[in-house]
Amino acid sequence: xxxxxxxxxxxxxxxxxxxxxxxxxxxxxxxxxxxxxxxxxxxxxxxxxxxxxxxxxxxxxxxxxxxxxxxxxxxxxxxxxxxxxxxxxxxxxxxxxxxxxxxxxxxxxxxxxxxxxxxxxxxxxxxxxxxxxxxxxxxxxxxxxxxxxxxxxxxxxxxxxxxxxxxxxxxxxxxxxxxxxxxxxxxxxxxxxxxxxxxxxxxxxxxxxxxxxxxxxxxxxxxxxxxxxxxxxxxxxxxxxxxxxxxxxxxxxxxxxxxxxxxxxxxxxxxxxxxxxxxxxxxxxxxxxxxxxxxxxxxxxxxxxxxxxxxxxxxxxxxxxxxxxxxxxxxxx
Amino acid sequence: xxxxxxxxxxxxxxxxxxxxxxxxxxxxxxxxxxxxxxxxxxxxxxxxxxxxxxxxxxxxxxxxxxxxxxxxxxxxxxxxxxxxxxxxxxxxxxxxxxxxxxxxxxxxxxxxxxxxxxxxxxxxxxxxxxxxxxxxxxxxxxxxxxxxxxxxxxxxxxxxxxxxxxxxxxxxxxxxxxxxxxxxxxxxxxxxxxxxxxxxxxxxxxxxxxxxxxxxxxxxxxxxxxxxxxxxxxxxxxxxxxxxxxxxxxxxxxxxxxxxxxxxxxxxxxxxxxxxxxxxxxxxxxxxxxxxxxxxxxxxxxxxxxxxxxxxxxxxxxxxxxxxxxxxxxxxxxxxxxxxxxxxxxxxxxxxxxxxxxxxxxxxxxxxxxxxxxxxxxxxxxxxxxxxxxxxxxxxxxxxxxxxxxxxxxxxxxxxxxxxxxxxxxxxxxxxxxxxxxxxxxxxxxxxxxxxxxxxxxxxxxxxxxxxxxxxxxxxxxxxxxxxxxxxxxxxxxxxxxx
Numbered sequence: 001x002x003x004x005x006x007x008x009x010x011x012x013x014x015x016x017x018x019x020x021x022x023x024x025x026x027x028x029x030x031x032x033x034x035x036x037x038x039x040x041x042x043x044x045x046x047x048x049x050x051x052x053x054x055x056x057x058x059x060x061x062x063x064x065x066x067x068x069x070x071x072x073x074x075x076x077x078x079x080x081x082x083x084x085x086x087x088x089x090x091x092x093x094x095x096x097x098x099x100x101x102x103x104x105x106x107x108x109x110x111x112x113x114x115x116x117x118x119x120x121x122x123x124x125x126x127x128x129x130x131x132x133x134x135x136x137x138x139x140x141x142x143x144x145x146x147x148x149x150x151x152x153x154x155x156x157x158x159x160x161x162x163x164x165x166x167x168x169x170x171x172x173x174x175x176x177x178x179x180x181x182x183x184x185x186x187x188x189x190x191x192x193x194x195x196x197x198x199x200x201x202x203x204x205x206x207x208x209x210x211x212x213x214x215x216x217x218x219x220x221x222x223x224x225x226x227x228x229x230x231x232x233x234x235x236x237x238x239x240x241x242x243x244x245x246x247x248x249x250x251x252x253x254x255x256x257x258x259x260x261x262x263x264x265x266x267x268x269x270x271x272x273x274x275x276x277x278x279x280x281x282x283x284x285x286x287x288x289x290x291x292x293x294x295x296x297x298x299x300x301x302x303x304x305x306x307x308x309x310x311x312x313x314x315x316x317x318x319x320x321x322x323x324x325x326x327x328x329x330x331x332x333x
Numbered sequence: 334x335x336x337x338x339x340x341x342x343x344x345x346x347x348x349x350x351x352x353x354x355x356x357x358x359x360x361x362x363x364x365x366x367x368x369x370x371x372x373x374x375x376x377x378x379x380x381x382x383x384x385x386x387x388x389x390x391x392x393x394x395x396x397x398x399x400x401x402x403x404x405x406x407x408x409x410x411x412x413x414x415x416x417x418x419x420x421x422x423x424x425x426x427x428x429x430x431x432x433x434x435x436x437x438x439x440x441x442x443x444x445x446x447x448x449x450x451x452x453x454x455x456x457x458x459x460x461x462x463x464x465x466x467x468x469x470x471x472x473x474x475x476x477x478x479x480x481x482x483x484x485x486x487x488x489x490x491x492x493x494x495x496x497x498x499x500x501x502x503x504x505x506x507x508x509x510x511x512x513x514x515x516x517x518x519x520x521x522x523x524x525x526x527x528x529x530x531x532x533x534x535x536x537x538x539x540x541x542x543x544x545x546x547x548x549x550x551x552x553x554x555x556x557x558x559x560x561x562x563x564x565x566x567x568x569x570x571x572x573x574x575x576x577x578x579x580x581x582x583x584x585x586x587x588x589x590x591x592x593x594x595x596x597x598x599x600x601x602x603x604x605x606x607x608x609x610x611x612x613x614x615x616x617x618x619x620x621x622x623x624x625x626x627x628x629x630x631x632x633x634x635x636x637x638x639x640x641x642x643x644x645x646x647x648x649x650x651x652x653x654x655x656x657x658x659x660x661x662x663x664x665x666x667x668x669x670x671x672x673x674x675x676x677x678x679x680x681x682x683x684x685x686x687x688x689x690x691x692x693x694x695x696x697x698x699x700x701x702x703x704x705x706x707x708x709x710x711x712x713x714x715x716x717x718x719x720x721x722x723x724x725x726x727x728x729x730x731x732x733x734x735x736x737x738x739x740x741x742x743x744x745x746x747x748x749x750x751x752x753x754x755x756x757x758x759x760x761x762x763x764x765x766x767x768x769x770x771x772x773x774x775x776x777x778x779x780x781x782x783x784x785x786x787x788x789x790x791x792x793x794x795x796x797x798x799x800x801x802x803x804x805x806x807x808x809x810x811x812x813x814x815x816x817x818x819x820x821x822x823x824x825x826x827x828x829x830x831x832x
Contacts, residue, residue, distance in 0.1 A: 039377035040661035049669045052384050066377065067738050069533020070515050077529055078740070102520055105529070151787050157520040179475070179786045180518040182779070185661065189597050189654050193471035195787065208653060208675030288668065 026086055026264050027060040035091040036075030038068035041183065042204055046118060046252045047091040049284045054275030058268070062089070071095050071158060073105050080107065084257035086264035089115065094250045095158065097308040100328035101321040102158045108308065112255040113265055114300040116272035119290045120251040122203040123164060123221035124229060128194050129214055136219035137238035139198060140174065147175035153187040153199030154178045157320070160250055161187075163311055164200035164221060166318035167248070171241040191215055202250060203228060203289030222247055228289055244333075245310055251293070253304070269296045309333045340687035343389070344695050350393045354692055357397020358699040364398065365405025366417045368542045368733040372402035373658045380666045388670040392685075393692055395666070399659055400696035403601060403638050404448040404704065411440045411631075412715050413726060415546040419537060420601035420638040422768050423609040425545070426492075427623065427630030434626055435562045438712040442569040443628060444635045445704030446576055447583055451636030452697040454587035455594070455643025459650075460690045466644075467651040470595050475783035476798055478598055480808035482777035485603055485769065487812065490819035491610045491623075492765040497819070500766045503757070507770020508777075510535055517779050530742050537771040539734050539747045544764045546730040547751025550723045552758050557719050564712045570705055575628075582629060583636040586611060590637030594644025600657035601641035602772055606765075608637030643693060650686050652676055 033051060037043040044066060051062050067075035072095045082088035090112065099105040125136055133139040143150055154161040161178075168174045179196050181187040184205035190196045192214060200221070207228050209215040217232035223246050224234055236243050254272055256265065275281065276294040285292050295303050310333045312325040325332075344350040364375045375398050383391035406417030411428035424444065431440040458466065473481075486504060493500020513524045514534025525531035586608035593604035612623075612633035619627035645656030653675035655661035667674040672682055679686055714722070734747035754764060788794040799809045 039373065039380075040655065040658075040663075040665035044377075045665045045668050048380055048384070048665070065739055067740070070529070071520060073529060074533040104515075104520065104532070148789060156515075156517050177786050177789050178518075179783050180779070181783070182517065185654055186597065189471065189648075189652075190475070192652065192654075193474065195474045208673050208677055212676035214652075214676050284669075284671070287671070 026267055027058060029087070030060055031058070031062045031086070032082075032088045033062045033064045033091055034075050034079050034088060035064060035066045036068065036072035036095070037066070037093060039066050042121065042202060042250075043091060043093045043252055045288075046285075046290070050118065050272075050275055050281055053278040053281050054271050057274040058271035064091075071099075071102075071104060071156075073099065076107070076112075077105070079255075080112070080257060082257065084259040084261075086256055086260050086268060088256070089268065090255045092253050092255060094307065094311075097304065098158045098163075098311065098315070101312050101315060101323050101325050101330070103322045104158070109253065109255060109304045110301075111258060113258050113260055114304060115254040115256055115265065115268045115296070116276060117293050117295040117300045117303050118252040118254065118272075118276055119285050119292045119294070120247070120249045121290050122226060122228075123160065123200055123249050124203050124206050124210070124232065125164070125198060125200045125218045125221070125235070126188075126191060126206045126210060126215045127198040127218050128191050129216050130194070131197065131216055131218075133198070133218060134216070135233055135238065136235060139218060140172065140238055143174050143176065147173075148177065150176045150198065151179050151196040152176040153190055153196040154180045155183055155187065156180050157322075160202065161200040162320060163315060166320040167242060167245050167314045168239065169318040170314050172239055188215070207289050221249065245314060248307075248310065249291075251303075251307065253300070272296075306333070336683070337687050340684040341691035343684065343688050344393050344692045350389060350692075351695070353390055353393040354397045354695050355699050357394040358401040358696050359397075359703050361398040361401020361403075362405040362408070362700075362703060365402035366408040367729055368409065368415055368417050368538075368546055370733055370736060371418055371538065372399055373662060374736065375402065376659055376662045376666075380662065380669065383666075384669065388667070388672060389688065391666060391670065392663075392689065395663055396689065396692040397696045397699065399642055400452060400639070400693065400700055401703070403642055404445070404452075404635075404700055406638075407444045407448070407635055408441060408711065411444065412437055412711065413546075413722075414549045415726065415730075416541065418602075419541055419768060419772065420605050420641070421634070422541065422545075422602070422765060423605045423634035424631060426609065426765065427621075427625070427627045430621075430624070430626035431628075431631070432564075432712075432715050433562055435565050436626070437564050437715045438566045438569045438708050439571070440631055441708050441711060442705060443571045443575070444631055445701065445708075446571055447579070447632045447635040448639040448704070449697050449701045450576075450580075450583050451587045451590060451639035452642060452700065453694065454584065454636070455591045455640030456690060456693040456697070457643075458588075458591045458640075459643040459646050459693070460687075463647045463651050463686075466592070466595050466647050470597065470648055471652075472804055473596055474802070474805070475780045475787060476795070476802075477805055477808055478596075479777060479780040479784050480799070480805065480812055481596075481599060481603075482773045482780060483812050484808065484815060485606065485773045486777065487815045487819065488606055488610045489766045489769060490815070491613045492606070492769060493763050495761065499760075499762050503762050503764070504766035504770040507540070507767040507772075508774030509770075510540060510767075511537065511771040511774035512778060517775075518782055535746060535771075536737055536743060537768065538737060539743050540750050540771050541768055542730050542734050543747040543750025543752075544754035544757075544767055546726055546733075547748060548754030548758055548764070550726040550730070551751065551755040553719055553723055559719070561716045561718065564715055566709045566712055569708050569712075579629070579632045582612060582616065583632055585615070586633040586636045587640035590640030591644040591647075593637075594641030595647040595656055596644075597648050597654050597656055598776070600645060601638035604641045604644075605634035605638040606769060608633040639697075646689060646693070649674070650678065650689060653678055 079090040096108045210217045219235040312330045315321045364370045406421030407424040410416040410421040410425035414429040416422045489500045489504045590604040612629045616629045619629045645660045648654040648656045649660040664674045734743045
């Protein structure tokens with residue numbers, strides 16, 4: 001009896017082994033999607049709005065799982081530990097591109113294969129509604145006369161506010177007290193309570209507060225005015241020299257392990273391309289202050305490289321990088 | 334007014350919304366009862382699940398899960414000494430002793446009624462003074478959160494039952510565990526020993542499951558042959574007289590719950606510990622001494638953690654800012670469903686506020702019904718032979734910690750903390766202070782550094798800011814008084830007063 005069972009098992013195992021090289025069948029089961037940030041945040045919201053549309057195109061379910069921690073290192077590492085068979089995909093933000101220069105990990109997106117660069121967020125520098133400053137220029141003038149007095153909300157080394165500050169500091173001087181919060185949400189709460197003077201925020205997090213008049217937009221981090229905040233001047237008005245960095249903003253991407261077979265990457269890329277292009281998702285992105293990119297293959301790689309080089313060297317110039325970009329092989333822009 | 338009433342009754346009159354609230358509440362009770370299966374997790378899974386639903390349906394289900402889940406944690410805390418969630422840690426202090434005296438059924442009955450009272454009072458505060466409370470919450474500067482965290486850490490004085498020095502040791506250990514991970518300001522690894530897995534820190538729920546669940550299971554092996562306590566299953570529903578007797582206390586602890594819940598950054602876990610401490614200090618003649626099965630020790634945390642639910646909705650509905658982890662996910666859900674959860678929410682979608690209030694009331698009614706039925710069967714769990722109960726507890730602990738983020742690393746950590754907790758129990762250390770430290774250590778670290786950098790890293794200016802702002806001054810005085818009350822100085826004063 002036992003022999004029989006063993007024999008059956010052996011035969012079915014053999015059949016499985018014979019069947020698995022037939023990769024044309026991908027996907028033949030559920031795909032795991034690992035989100036490198038916590039539930040309720042921007043990356044999570046983007047991932048959860050996009051995925052149902054991708055599932056339709058891919059013809060299978062994508063089980064989403066948040067693996068936050070260590071600025072996203074934990075989630076990305078988890079994906080890189082799984083087999084390179086396209087059954088585990090990473091939903092990431094811009095952070096991996098700064099891991100090498102922040103000394104957080106020795107990997108970044110170039111150690112994975114990008115499936116899609118979904119879109120980019122816009123950045124706005126916000127202040128409390130009753131702030132004495134009406135534009136970023138006012139704030140700069142004040143800071144020049146009173147260095148080290150203004151309180152800027154930040155999200156820690158390598159976070160969006162510290163990168164924006166580094167870019168400003170590489171073309172001007174802005175000496176502030178950096179007060180660190182757990183994210184955009186707690187930062188906005190502190191702005192509303194007048195506990196900090198200004199904070200660079202993602203447009204998605206700040207636009208409703210600005211529209212409702214509870215926060216004031218000092219500058220948008222773009223070359224031109226944007227339609228979402230028609231009354232807020234672009235940062236180039238106060239700092240023309242910062243133009244070389246623009247357009248800049250956080251982004252969201254989907255990636256798989258580097259050695260994933262080409263045909264699987266192609267299937268995934270195709271599904272994600274359709275998912276991002278979906279009308280509902282496009283509406284979602286634009287309503288939440290994001291710009292759709294929908295990049296695949298070489299275009300995606302080019303975008304990622306460019307973003308990394310611009311940001312890393314700006315941080316280096318302002319003294320915000322722990323490891324020189326040169327040392328980890330990031331070329332100058 | 335007519336609109337308000339119709340929004341309020343939306344979930345009451347629509348059969349499908351009514352059903353969803355009921356299902357959510359029932360499911361929440363069981364999700365909450367299993368350590369590690371948290372409301373946060375359940376809501377984030379639901380969001381993918383309810384993507385194509387109507388937004389009201391999704392919100393009704395989430396309100397139910399939230400209300401039921403916060404309550405559910407008390408069940409296992411009472412029966413097995415294993416809190417289902419950090420907000421039920423305080424419930425185990427007196428709930429488990431009651432179960433050991435054969436009063437598990439009564440304890441569950443009382444905690445159900447008290448949870449409902451807390452939940453309804455929290456909702457009442459939400460409905461009546463939400464905008465005012467939200468503006469008040471915004472007044473709390475980083476230094477005030479620092480003072481609250483300090484106040485919380487001083488609760489070790491009432492959590493450490495017999496030995497204050499052991500309590501302080503345990504709390505300090507918890508605080509250090511809480512600091513593991515990336516430094517929030519500089520992103521430098523702290524206490525990670527070069528391990529990438531440790532960069533994300535140690536999840537406090539893992540510590541809780543290990544120290545309460547596994548340690549308790551190991552400890553019970555000592556009395557493997559002890560006969561299980563026979564449970565009295567009569568008088569499960571507390572009498573009106575008993576409820577009225579505890580009404581003043583439950584109103585006070587509900588207020589603590591709703592205020593701590595409304596502060597973005599603190600939630601039901603801290604609120605229930607504050608409430609327990611308040612009961613211990615204010616009730617002169619408890620039904621039994623605290624820590625040995627005082628009903629008051631059950632009333633306080635159970636009202637506070639459910640009142641904190643209403644509190645957490647306050648900043649969410651008025652400002653679009655989350656009051657805790659669950660409301661942060663609800664905000665994400667609203668965004669996915671195309672709503673704008675910000676200051677404009679009440680203007681653009683006026684029904685959301687009263688719909689949620691109505692739903693919370695409804696969920697609390699269902700909680701009363703579901704909570705009070707089936708207690709007799711539940712109480713029998715305590716009568717199970719140890720040989721069945723202990724493996725069952727261990728399985729739940731493994732499932733709970735694995736499902737935190739589908740990773741075996743968490744399970745290993747949980748087992749490690751279980752072993753540590755077992756030896757700490759043998760040497761008569763309390764587990765409560767450890768959890769207190771894990772939750773408050775990081776809050777204190779972050780807020781202290783925020784407060785310091787706000788004043789330009791000037792210690793003099795920092796100390797001055799603690800006494801020049803009225804709100805901070807009140808909190809500073811509270812910290813000083815609490816500190817003094819834990820020292821021999823208090824006894825000196827008391828003796829003088831008597832002389």
